Amino acid sequence: MPPVTLHLKQVANALIEPFDLSLEPGRICCISGASGSGKSRLLRAVADLEPHAGAVLLDDLEQQRLPADQWRQRVRLVPAESQWWFDRVGEHFPAHYDGAGLEALGLPAQALEWQVSRLSSGEKQRLGLLRALAFPLQVLLLDEPCANLDGEATRRVEALLLARIRAEGWPVIWVAHDPAQIRRVADYRFQIKQKRLVEVTDGCD
């Protein structure tokens, strides 16, 4: 899918007051904030998973003008906890998936044959991310993609994401906690404070 610019215009819900945000292709916007401040719900609004105010656009294509499933085929939200409903990992991937990214994330090629019931939380998180990237997309929304990972796996996920984001030109909203991670990956840094989305300038996290 061709690169697009993501526009949020006066987007708001019960937890966040109206704000504007535009992200060009390949740009990463990190959002942090106390738990319960509405970070995940902001991502859900962009993916149109819950009612919200304001407009979300891909270039000049308005969210509400596409059928919701087609919107989410373009705007991919990766939840903090991935869900699995078939027996084997591989059944959740598109038929043409060739195992791209498994090795980069420290997973063996046989991981696709693994039983879902035996996955650890870290394996679920990495496989959930690969699954989300295995389907075509234009905008990436990440909800703490490294929440269940150790330092080594975190670096691997960051490296894979940065490479793919640059190559594909996805605008990205990345919800993160770790200030060091935010410094490593972010082009723009925002924080949710008292229901407002405010840009973070250097030196204060």
Added chain:
Amino acid sequence: MGVIEISWWQLSLAFGLVLLLALLAWLARLGVSRSLLIASVRTVVQLFLIGLVLELLFSVGTLLWVSVLAVAMLLLAGREVMARQQRRFSGGWAYSIGTAAMFVSSFSIAVITLLVLVGPDPWYRPQYAIPLLGMLLGNTMTGVALGLDRLTEGAWQQRAQIENRLMLGQNWKQALGPIQREAMRAGMIPSINAMAAAGIISLPGMMTGQILAGTAPALAVKYQILIMLIITLGSGLGVMLAVLAGGWRLFDQRQRLRMDRLEMRAR
């Protein structure tokens, strides 16, 4: 052959034995004595009243009064469906989805059965129409209640999975499909089981009643077969309709899973 009369004192003897059971349950601290007593009193009162209503109705026998009783039965069945769900649609939807599904399935199948299969004269003759509709509604009610309960409970427990499917670009029908199919299956199983056990494990009530009333077993069996087939038909159709409508109500026009449209029943 006439039917042997049962007198009121013979019935009260049976009732006395149920009281004894309630006492036993109370001594064993099963915690069901109260509901056992209430239910048995309800049985006596409700059946006695419907007996009066039926005697009256049979003596009048007009389409208008048959319809009035049929609608009353439908509305009560709708209430019962709603009461049997733990997590149900709010704002009257639980009632209307269940009732509408039962109306479409039970009424249409009752009318077809009366017109084409049994053919009494007139077709709405209350001796045929009311018991037929009663059996259809009673069983469809069970199926619809089970199906809707499974649907809402399944959607609640697997809401994260449904949403994850949506996030990957599936539409709501794909995301809910497995839960819907499971709910339909659950709602259809009682009537399938009843058919499988009929005549071997259980002698169905209607057939037993007809035989007691002096009908030849061969004819009673034919009626029973007809009833079991249309019950399966009615409840199967009712469950499918209710679960389809319920699934549709779980999502809004943007295909978002709307758990806020369900409410937990106050206990």
